[in-house]
Amino acid sequence: MYSYGGKIEGGLSMKTSVKKSAQEIYPISLPTPFLVGPVNTYLIKGEALTLVDTGPFTKETETKLEYELGVLGFSMKDIELVILTHHHPDHIGLVHKFMPYAKIAGHPKLKPWLKKDKDFLERTMEFYTEMYFSHGVPEKWIKKMRQKNEQFMTFTEKAELSTELTEGSQIEGLSGWTVMETPGHAQSHISLFREKDGTMIAGDHVIEHISSNAIIEAPYQHGEERPKTLLQYRDSLKRCLTSNYIYSGHGKTIENPKELIQKRLDDQLGKAFSFKRKMGKGPIQVFDLCKEVYPQLYQKQTSLTFSETLGHLDLLEEKSEVGWEKVDGKILYQVK
Ligand SMILES: [Zn+2]
Numbered sequence: 387m388y389s390y391g392g393k394i395e396g397g398l399s400m401k402t403s404v405k406k407s408a409q410e411i412y413p414i415s416l417p418t419p420f421l422v423g424p425v426n427t428y429l430i431k432g433e434a435l436t437l438v439d440t441g442p443f444t445k446e447t448e449t450k451l452e453y454e455l456g457v458l459g460f461s462m463k464d465i466e467l468v469i470l471t472h473h474h475p476d477h478i479g480l481v482h483k484f485m486p487y488a489k490i491a492g493h494p495k496l497k498p499w500l501k502k503d504k505d506f507l508e509r510t511m512e513f514y515t516e517m518y519f520s521h522g523v524p525e526k527w528i529k530k531m532r533q534k535n536e537q538f539m540t541f542t543e544k545a546e547l548s549t550e551l552t553e554g555s556q557i558e559g560l561s562g563w564t565v566m567e568t569p570g571h572a573q574s575h576i577s578l579f580r581e582k583d584g585t586m587i588a589g590d591h592v593i594e595h596i597s598s599n600a601i602i603e604a605p606y607q608h609g610e611e612r613p614k615t616l617l618q619y620r621d622s623l624k625r626c627l628t629s630n631y632i633y634s635g636h637g638k639t640i641e642n643p644k645e646l647i648q649k650r651l652d653d654q655l656g657k658a659f660s661f662k663r664k665m666g667k668g669p670i671q672v673f674d675l676c677k678e679v680y681p682q683l684y685q686k687q688t689s690l691t692f693s694e695t696l697g698h699l700d701l702l703e704e705k706s707e708v709g710w711e712k713v714d715g716k717i718l719y720q721v722k
Contacts (some may be wrong), residue, residue, distance in 0.1 A: 407560065411587075411633060412423075414454045416441035418476045419541070419689075422596075425476045425520045426635055427451070427585055429458060434489075434559025438578070439635065440586050442479035442541040450478065463487050465711070467559045469551070470590025471635060472572035473499035475541035481589040491549035491557065493567065495574035495606060500545045506606075511535070513604035517612065520698065520717050522671030523688075531689050539708040551576055562626035568626070570619025571608065584630030586643070592626060595637045596721060597650055616697030619653065623647050640647045658698040662707055662721060672696050 406710045412429040418441065428438040441447040452462060469483045470492035471477055477671065478500065481490055490500075498506035511532060518528045544577070545555055555565040568591045578587040589599050600619035605612055626632070632640040640646055664678050676684050676695040682689045699719055702708040710719045 394502040396524045409560075411422065411585075412458055413633065413639070414422050414451065416447045416450050416454075417444075418442050418447065419444060420476055422476065422636055424636070426633070426637075428633055429460070430560060431454070432467075432557075432563075434558035435464055436467040436469060436560050437465045437484070437488075438469045438689060439477040439589065440468060440480035440484070441473055442476045443482075443543050444479070448480055448483065448515050462485075466486070467491060467557075467637055467717060468614065469557070469560075469578065470496055471577065471587070472496070472510075472575040474572060474590065475538050477589060477635065478545070479543070482545040485545055489548045489559070490545065490553050492547055493545070493574045494550045494577050497547055498606075499542075500547055500575065502539070502542075502544050507539075509608065510604040513612070517602070518673075518692070520712070521692075522673040522716060523692070524673075527673075536690070547554075550645075557685045566625065567612070568601045570622045572601065573603050573613060579629065584628065585621065585633070586626060586629040586631065587633045588626065588629075589635040592632050592640060592647065593634050593636050593637075594640050594646065597653065599693055601690070602696055614697075614700040614704075615693070616654065616701055619697075620651060620701075623651060623680065652699070654701065657694075658701045658705075658707075661695065661698045662702055665708070665719065665721050669720045671716060671718060672699065675699075675719070 394626060410431050414427045414429060415424045416427060416699065418425050425439065425441050427441055427554050430436040430438065441451055457460060462483060463486050465488045467489050468481055468491065470481060473496050484490065514531070515528055551565045553565065553567040558561050562582055563580050564576045566577045571590045575589060575591055577589060577591050592598065600615040602615055603613060618651045625643055629643045632643045634640055661675065661679060672692065672695050676691050679695060680691040699708060707722060708719050709722055710717050
């Protein structure tokens with residue numbers, strides 16, 4: 387329980403205490419320096435005053451967050467619980483600012499990202515370098531992607547997780563919500579589900595105006611295979627068909643999630659077959675196919691277009707439409 391003063395729904399300005407059942411959700415849109423545009427964070431008045439995601443570590447974002455919390459009658463110091471949906475900088479960047487006062491909760495896979503664990507980050511970089519090389523990406527592009535990754539990391543600061551949330555976790559301070567692991571867009575991704583009314587806070591798992599990218603990531607344990615992120619993503623999407631209302635990490639809230647999710651699943655299949663048509667007869671490397679499908683975009687968004695291409699090839703492979711072999715360290719795909 388806690389007190390707050392400020393504007394509440396209905397336009398009344400008053401000071402009152404929040405009842406356990408109130409749990410109003412207040413979207414707070416924050417600027418980011420990234421192509422995706424503003425990010426949505428959410429203030430929830432549960433038993434603990436909760437913020438879902440924080441926005442990136444920039445002065446502009448922090449100032450806006452302080453201002454928006456102020457409008458609602460709070461300061462950053464009032465936040466008692468921060469829940470992070472996934473490890474991307476536009477969602478976790480400012481979390482260190484809350485560490486002295488709040489519990490920080492998220493999936494255990496957030497930990498090495500929050501800590502900026504040197505070994506983990508080096509291993510991840512090595513994985514990307516080797517993977518890109520085997521799929522025909524020239525050195526120049528690999529270097530550019532590495533630089534971009536390093537730049538992204540400057541929008542976060544070191545922080546630590548105090549509460550681990552995994553599949554089925556109930557959240558202390560936020561009763562009625564259950565954690566759902568929704569890997570695909572990110573391996574650390576979780577969504578929050580309120581069974582009572584089918585409301586979901588889904589981070590970047592479902593976005594109305596863009597299809598979320600199932601970004602290729604390194605395995606967390608040395609020697610493991612890379613996760614097939616688009617296949618994971620599709621499984622995670624199917625699990626959200628029961629939701630009635632989705633608060634998203636970017637853009638509008640989604641009022642008809644079932645329809646949107648079904649469309650995303652169908653579109654992915656359609657896209658996979660359009661990739662297959664572009665493959666032609668001969669063996670082809672992922673990067674050559676990527677350039678064929680995204681002749682302009684691959685130059686600006688190399689890692690995202692690469693993830694799209696490899697992800698849809700994983701989907702075609704699962705459907706036994708394509709196969710691959712490794713010849714002299716290079717992976718070649720072929721239509722079956
Ligand atoms: Zn993201």
